[in-house]
Amino acid sequence: MRMLINVAETVVADALRGMAAAHPRLTVDVENRVVVRSDAPVAGRVGIVSGGGSGHEPLHAGFVGPGMLSAACPGEVFTSPVPDQMVRAAAAVDSGQGVLFVVKNYTGDVLNFDMAAELAEDEGIQVAKVLVDDDVAVTDSSFTAGRRGTGATLFVEKIAGAAAEEGAPLERVEALARQVNASSRSFGVALSAVTTPAKGTPTFDLPPGELELGIGIHGEPGRERRPMMTSGEIADFAVDAVLDDLRPTRPVLVLVNGMGATPLLELYGFNAEVQRVLTERGVAVARTLVGNYVTSLDMAGCSVTLCQVDEELLRLWDAPVETPALRWGR
């Protein structure tokens, strides 16, 4: 086992202690596993709460801060957080303007966020929910009924967070979040399997010299396995899979995302191929983000997410953000 850990049982708590030490503008409740921007609740502002299994860092806790998430609830590795975490997060960030739950479409997350919404409403917190289900690779998978939620989560959290930061009401923030999800599609490729701390060995078998097209972020099976392809061939396959489903008529935001173990040198090279394919297909690119944002522990590989944007979504994407993993000013 090639892991930089103490024991599998404390991986999430250890990481939260490390986050707390590195990011003084986050309030990290290690025991209850809730990460909150330290100035929450912000008067007059809607709260944005997300969460999910750990192992996808910097998603979600790395996106907590002004202009993006108000709070995040990390579960165990590849395991949904529990409703109690979500209710605590909602209570910590609600200023009376309500809270939006951003939920990736995995069965456990959906059930637990549903239950948390009921519990939070019992406590007098108004809750809206948006389901992220952008992965075009497969419908129904080992963790999901319907499409999986992957890279579009970053777009939803950024744009909903920007709207909330500006003071938009819950109804508007929710509508924007739904629009972003409806305008986004993703496709992922694995070049190696993923190893969880609890198991200590790869969760599936992917021999060297093969790749899996359409992989999920937990190593769920994709569409097909093939002999190794070039970066250009992978870009053709992945971008076409997204475009076949999205059929964008407006400019797109592009996320070229690493799965965790693929070097940034390779991700930038892959981005060159993604941009080539988009140009060939006549799709205009508004903005491009390249890096490891929605990961799967030590899996090698990448995903492409496109989100077609109007002027308002683009303005909100460009709005200032100040989180551990995503930051920019005006």
Next chain:
Amino acid sequence: MRMLINVAETVVADALRGMAAAHPRLTVDVENRVVVRSDAPVAGRVGIVSGGGSGHEPLHAGFVGPGMLSAACPGEVFTSPVPDQMVRAAAAVDSGQGVLFVVKNYTGDVLNFDMAAELAEDEGIQVAKVLVDDDVAVTDSSFTAGRRGTGATLFVEKIAGAAAEEGAPLERVEALARQVNASSRSFGVALSAVTTPAKGTPTFDLPPGELELGIGIHGEPGRERRPMMTSGEIADFAVDAVLDDLRPTRPVLVLVNGMGATPLLELYGFNAEVQRVLTERGVAVARTLVGNYVTSLDMAGCSVTLCQVDEELLRLWDAPVETPALRWGR
């Protein structure tokens, strides 16, 4: 070979094309391999130029932008850039105030930057140089006479870049860069070997269940190989190796750096242990940065860099920076 590439020969050029597409504020000369902040030369400001072999991304090109590097010259993977690149970079950023070369201590880089400095001076550009040699693991190694330059490069480039941005003269920027290097020490650990695109197989043999203490960023040998240790044991070893040499009397900047393939979840957990050791040894922490910044392609592992700071260095560290990989405002 589990790489997201076309062919080994085009890896660096492909990545530069991908960087150009993602970062409109950089001017990327793909043919000549020079990355320049697009507003260079900045009137009245010293230019800061660095470079080195590719494979350590985001170092150096990811640190080009206001408040940090003026330009970067990427060489082939793990191979020094050539003097011509460095002279072009210097000419592109010199406003008449001179240029500082930030050089990691590897034989090829040192020779080529020396030659470039002479050529640039022949063209009327005033050049100063700072050598970064922070790695306490070994003296003399496969690529180096003396100590290797690793994580401290980030501290040198950030602090020298902040001083230049404020309008400090070349002499002062150079003195600050030397002070940062003299105040910094690093120690790295590999949990897996590194595979270069050209070779396609691991450059050294590190069996699962073993780690190499004191590894370099090109897979150069370290101090010793041991059976796998816990995150806490590694932190004790690495931090003590740094402290034995640095013996800080002031607060430190902490860089907990991933080698490329170690998940952020593990890096944050490792940071918790690094902070514990520093507390136990009575060392005050001023700031902490956690992430993949000075990498070695797909190597799993981490390094710790400490830089002891006075008020001026801390102020310059905190100054605004706007690059692809490091950004913050006031």
